[in-house]
Amino acid sequence: MLHTYASMLEVWREACRHIEIAESVAAIADQLSQWLPIKRLLIRRLDPVTYHLETVADTLGSKDESRDRGLTELSSDNIERLMKWCQLGELAHCASRHHEHSFTLAAIPTSLTDNVLIGPLISEHDTVGLLIMQLRPDAKISEHDEVLCKRLLEPFAAALENDRRLRELKALRESAEADKRSLLSRLGRDALGDTVIGADNGLRQVMQRVQQVADSDAAVLVLGETGSGKEVIARSVHQRSTRAGGPFIRVNCGAIPPELVDSELFGHEKGSFTGAVSRRRGWFERADEGTLFLDEIGELPMAAQVRLLRVLQDGSFERVGGETSIQVDVRVVAATNNDLARMVQRGEFREDLWYRIAVFPIVLPPLRERSEDIPALAEHFAERAARRFGMKPQVLSAHDLSLLAAYPWPGNVREFNSVLERAVILGDGERLDVSQALGVASETTPPLPQSTSSNSERKQLKNTEIQPLDVVIRSHIERALVASRGRIEGPEGAADILRINPHTLRARMRKLAIDWSRYRQ
Template sequence: MPRNSLAQSDLLPGVWREVCRHIEIEASTTAVARAVADHLPLRAVVILRADAESRTVETLACGTSRGGFTPGARTPPLPTATWQKLSKWLRTDEVIDTSSDEQAAWLRSVLPTGFEVDLLAGPLHSGRDSLGILVMVAPPGRPFSADDRELFRRLLEPLTVALENDGRLHELRSLREAAEADRQTLLSRLGRQDLNEDVVGARTGLKHVMERVELVANSDLPVLILGETGTGKEVVSRAIHTRSKRADGPFIRVNCGAIPAELVDSQLFGHEKGSFTGAAQQHQGWFERADRGTLFLDEIGELPLPAQVRLLRVLQDHQIERVGGKSPVHVDVRIVAATHRDLAAMAKDRTFREDLWYRVNVFPILLPTLRERLEDIPALVRHFAQRAATRFGLPAVEPTDSDLRLLSAYAWPGNIRELGAVIDRAAILGGGRSLAVDVALGLGRPQAPPPPASDQATLYEVIPESSVPLEAAPLIAEDEIVPLATAMRQHIERALASTRGRIEGQRGAAAILDINPHTLRARMRKLRIDPTRFRD
């Protein structure tokens, strides 16, 4: 049997075994070098990668029997003409032998230093994708023969697969690192060590809520979470997801009120390339991204009516159609919706579709306000204090009995979200020595006299730079008569809490109070109300 046929029958199956056994290119190259050394005159087997972004060639891996080449060695950026010639060659199956080929000088000019010897080089590519270069270096005084070149050509395919496997491995590692970074960011924002930690108050103020969560979690029924702004609707929705059979799938949160009306369809359902100006590529919407997981539609009452029609169709048929698409796409998504608005009244007023209301209101969960679960304030304060210490790099401090009394006496129009903001502020003001709760609530220093009242509303909202903290509105009993300024302050704060600090627009506090926005700002300045306390 001719030498090359014998070599191929013995060598190629062994090379494929080594390629399939190892997934990292360094291990594959070393194993292939050992196998090839018994059949070919060989000093080294080297895999290189051509980087189009930097126009350089880098040594990725080296398997040697005698001598070696350094992984990580890289050429300087190649001239444009040289790079274009290299790119063209990488899309061919042409093998170059520097001992006899007229392209030897050009090839050495595109390789890192150390390749000024006799070698065989061939492109590694999959379809139109150029992956790299395979190089086999001959020992001194032993050039490659025609049989060697033929055998080298047959090694290009398995080593292309080895390089593809290595690329997929690094891509998975990058995705895993990105996912872990997102997870750590979320844990930091939630102030937790683990996403499966118990919800604060699960055995006290939220006991009834968590009982309903346990009842519905393992089904695929739509859930509607109702409650004032800041009561923890996202936390409860995550609790439903982590206790469900979809816990290993994605959890996607969408703030329906933050999506411009003209972009709702594209964001929720995706779009095809070229479906509208600026659609440069296909885009997956939130429903597709949440496939086999949970889609949390926060503030569902803010969806425009046309989008409500399409959402209803998805809930009925479990299919979406991308903007500009011609065929439906099946999605397997569990819907959890939330709102602080009265959807039943909106359905009656025809500002929310009645049929969609019946679809999402299959299993409602009503969250209590913080005023209704005062027994949870100590645990919540400790939780937020620990979160603040982690986020701001401060020593962890415990609240005092005096701190807890002050916090329990406050009205909390912004509920748990406002409590978290107050504890963050108290932790910073305390400097890691204590929680300056009284100052954070605006009770720790004598109040300066308010600025002179002005009947002339101004166009811009101006908050004076002052070290004097803002005064918190006290809780007013139903039968208690208080000064008009106190009652007005609390009434405006409730409106701001319901709109998350928004003043203007159809959903702003000014519209709720039926007052000109500029006049409202003037009164807020007079009453020393800071709207940023009510914003996310």
């Protein structure tokens, strides 16, 4: 008995000592060879969604056995029978390929023909994989050996679960790095610590307010037009705060379907709804000890606003389908291009939530009100675009700067960046063609783009006294898009002109096949 305890202690040590599961299995196999007649040992992971089996560790790595390292797809009948058998937690001894449990044979690589032990690896009541041990051809398993083999299931299950978590962490890290690169590309920066362009000029007062509120945990509301750089300011608040070492999580509230808002913000438990195949942490949980940036907060449904208010009040919430209260320490920075005060008056936004998020508002001026920043912005975006497109950086002329300063920039910094990129491309690396890059964008009202469908609609309007409703609606929306230069949301956006919700307008445009990008200037 003492020998058994000592053996299992060594197995547990090796299972927890190594990061990679292949290293754990190799080390454990060396230990087991002293006590059991094992020739080969495999660990196969079970995919909980597709029920495919994948070999993640194999002590025999010869070329002849490389085919066993792929995926095995089980039939629906074998899946059902195998899962029921796994819940028993028993070992099966397959002396030959004619074993009575055919479903276990389906999970064993074909190269393992005789004298094989197979057992389920279970973690938190869920089957995560299989342990397969090929014994030497002439070996016989005693009752004592079989008990020892059964005890191996638990440490191998722990090693497999650790391997799963390691893979998840790697995937999250890669995703975070990809998000970081994408963000830096959108902001035109080489690093997150870059200086905010305009901090000493047009954005001086904004950055002073950022500095005032950064060290506190007060909720911040950034107000500004679409494309004016609200996310840049939100990140500046985070970087200057004591939470700078924690996560900065951005959530676009306007892009989340209403039925998934709770799951995205607060997470869900496995099986809480159709498609919830595993537990998921929400954005609040992921932003713990950091900053959560709720962009376009005015687009949150009223029901979600109620639950958001509770989190902001006491820092606690429950995952969808869960019963345990989760406590988090999160600083919230919200942003919107909507007039939230007017939305409160119309009953479209909760007044108590408005007071909670607007503790310290920061108003971000549009680009047309800070023309002194245009030279620095133009130089920055032109240099970045040249580097991105593999061209030689060019210097902007006084005429170029005058053209840029004269344009009202309804799309703000985002539109400014697009124009500079277009100017670099049109200049073929030899100059910056700013005038052509501005094009019809420099006119007060750009003409409606011509197309075959619009010509046919004009003929129909001339020949018919009463028009079909869809034709009238389409024409009205297109006029609003022309007036807003293709902007959907925000002050003077198409939705604001038509006095409807931006989501409603987008749905109507999809139904009528209206391509809003044609009107974007």
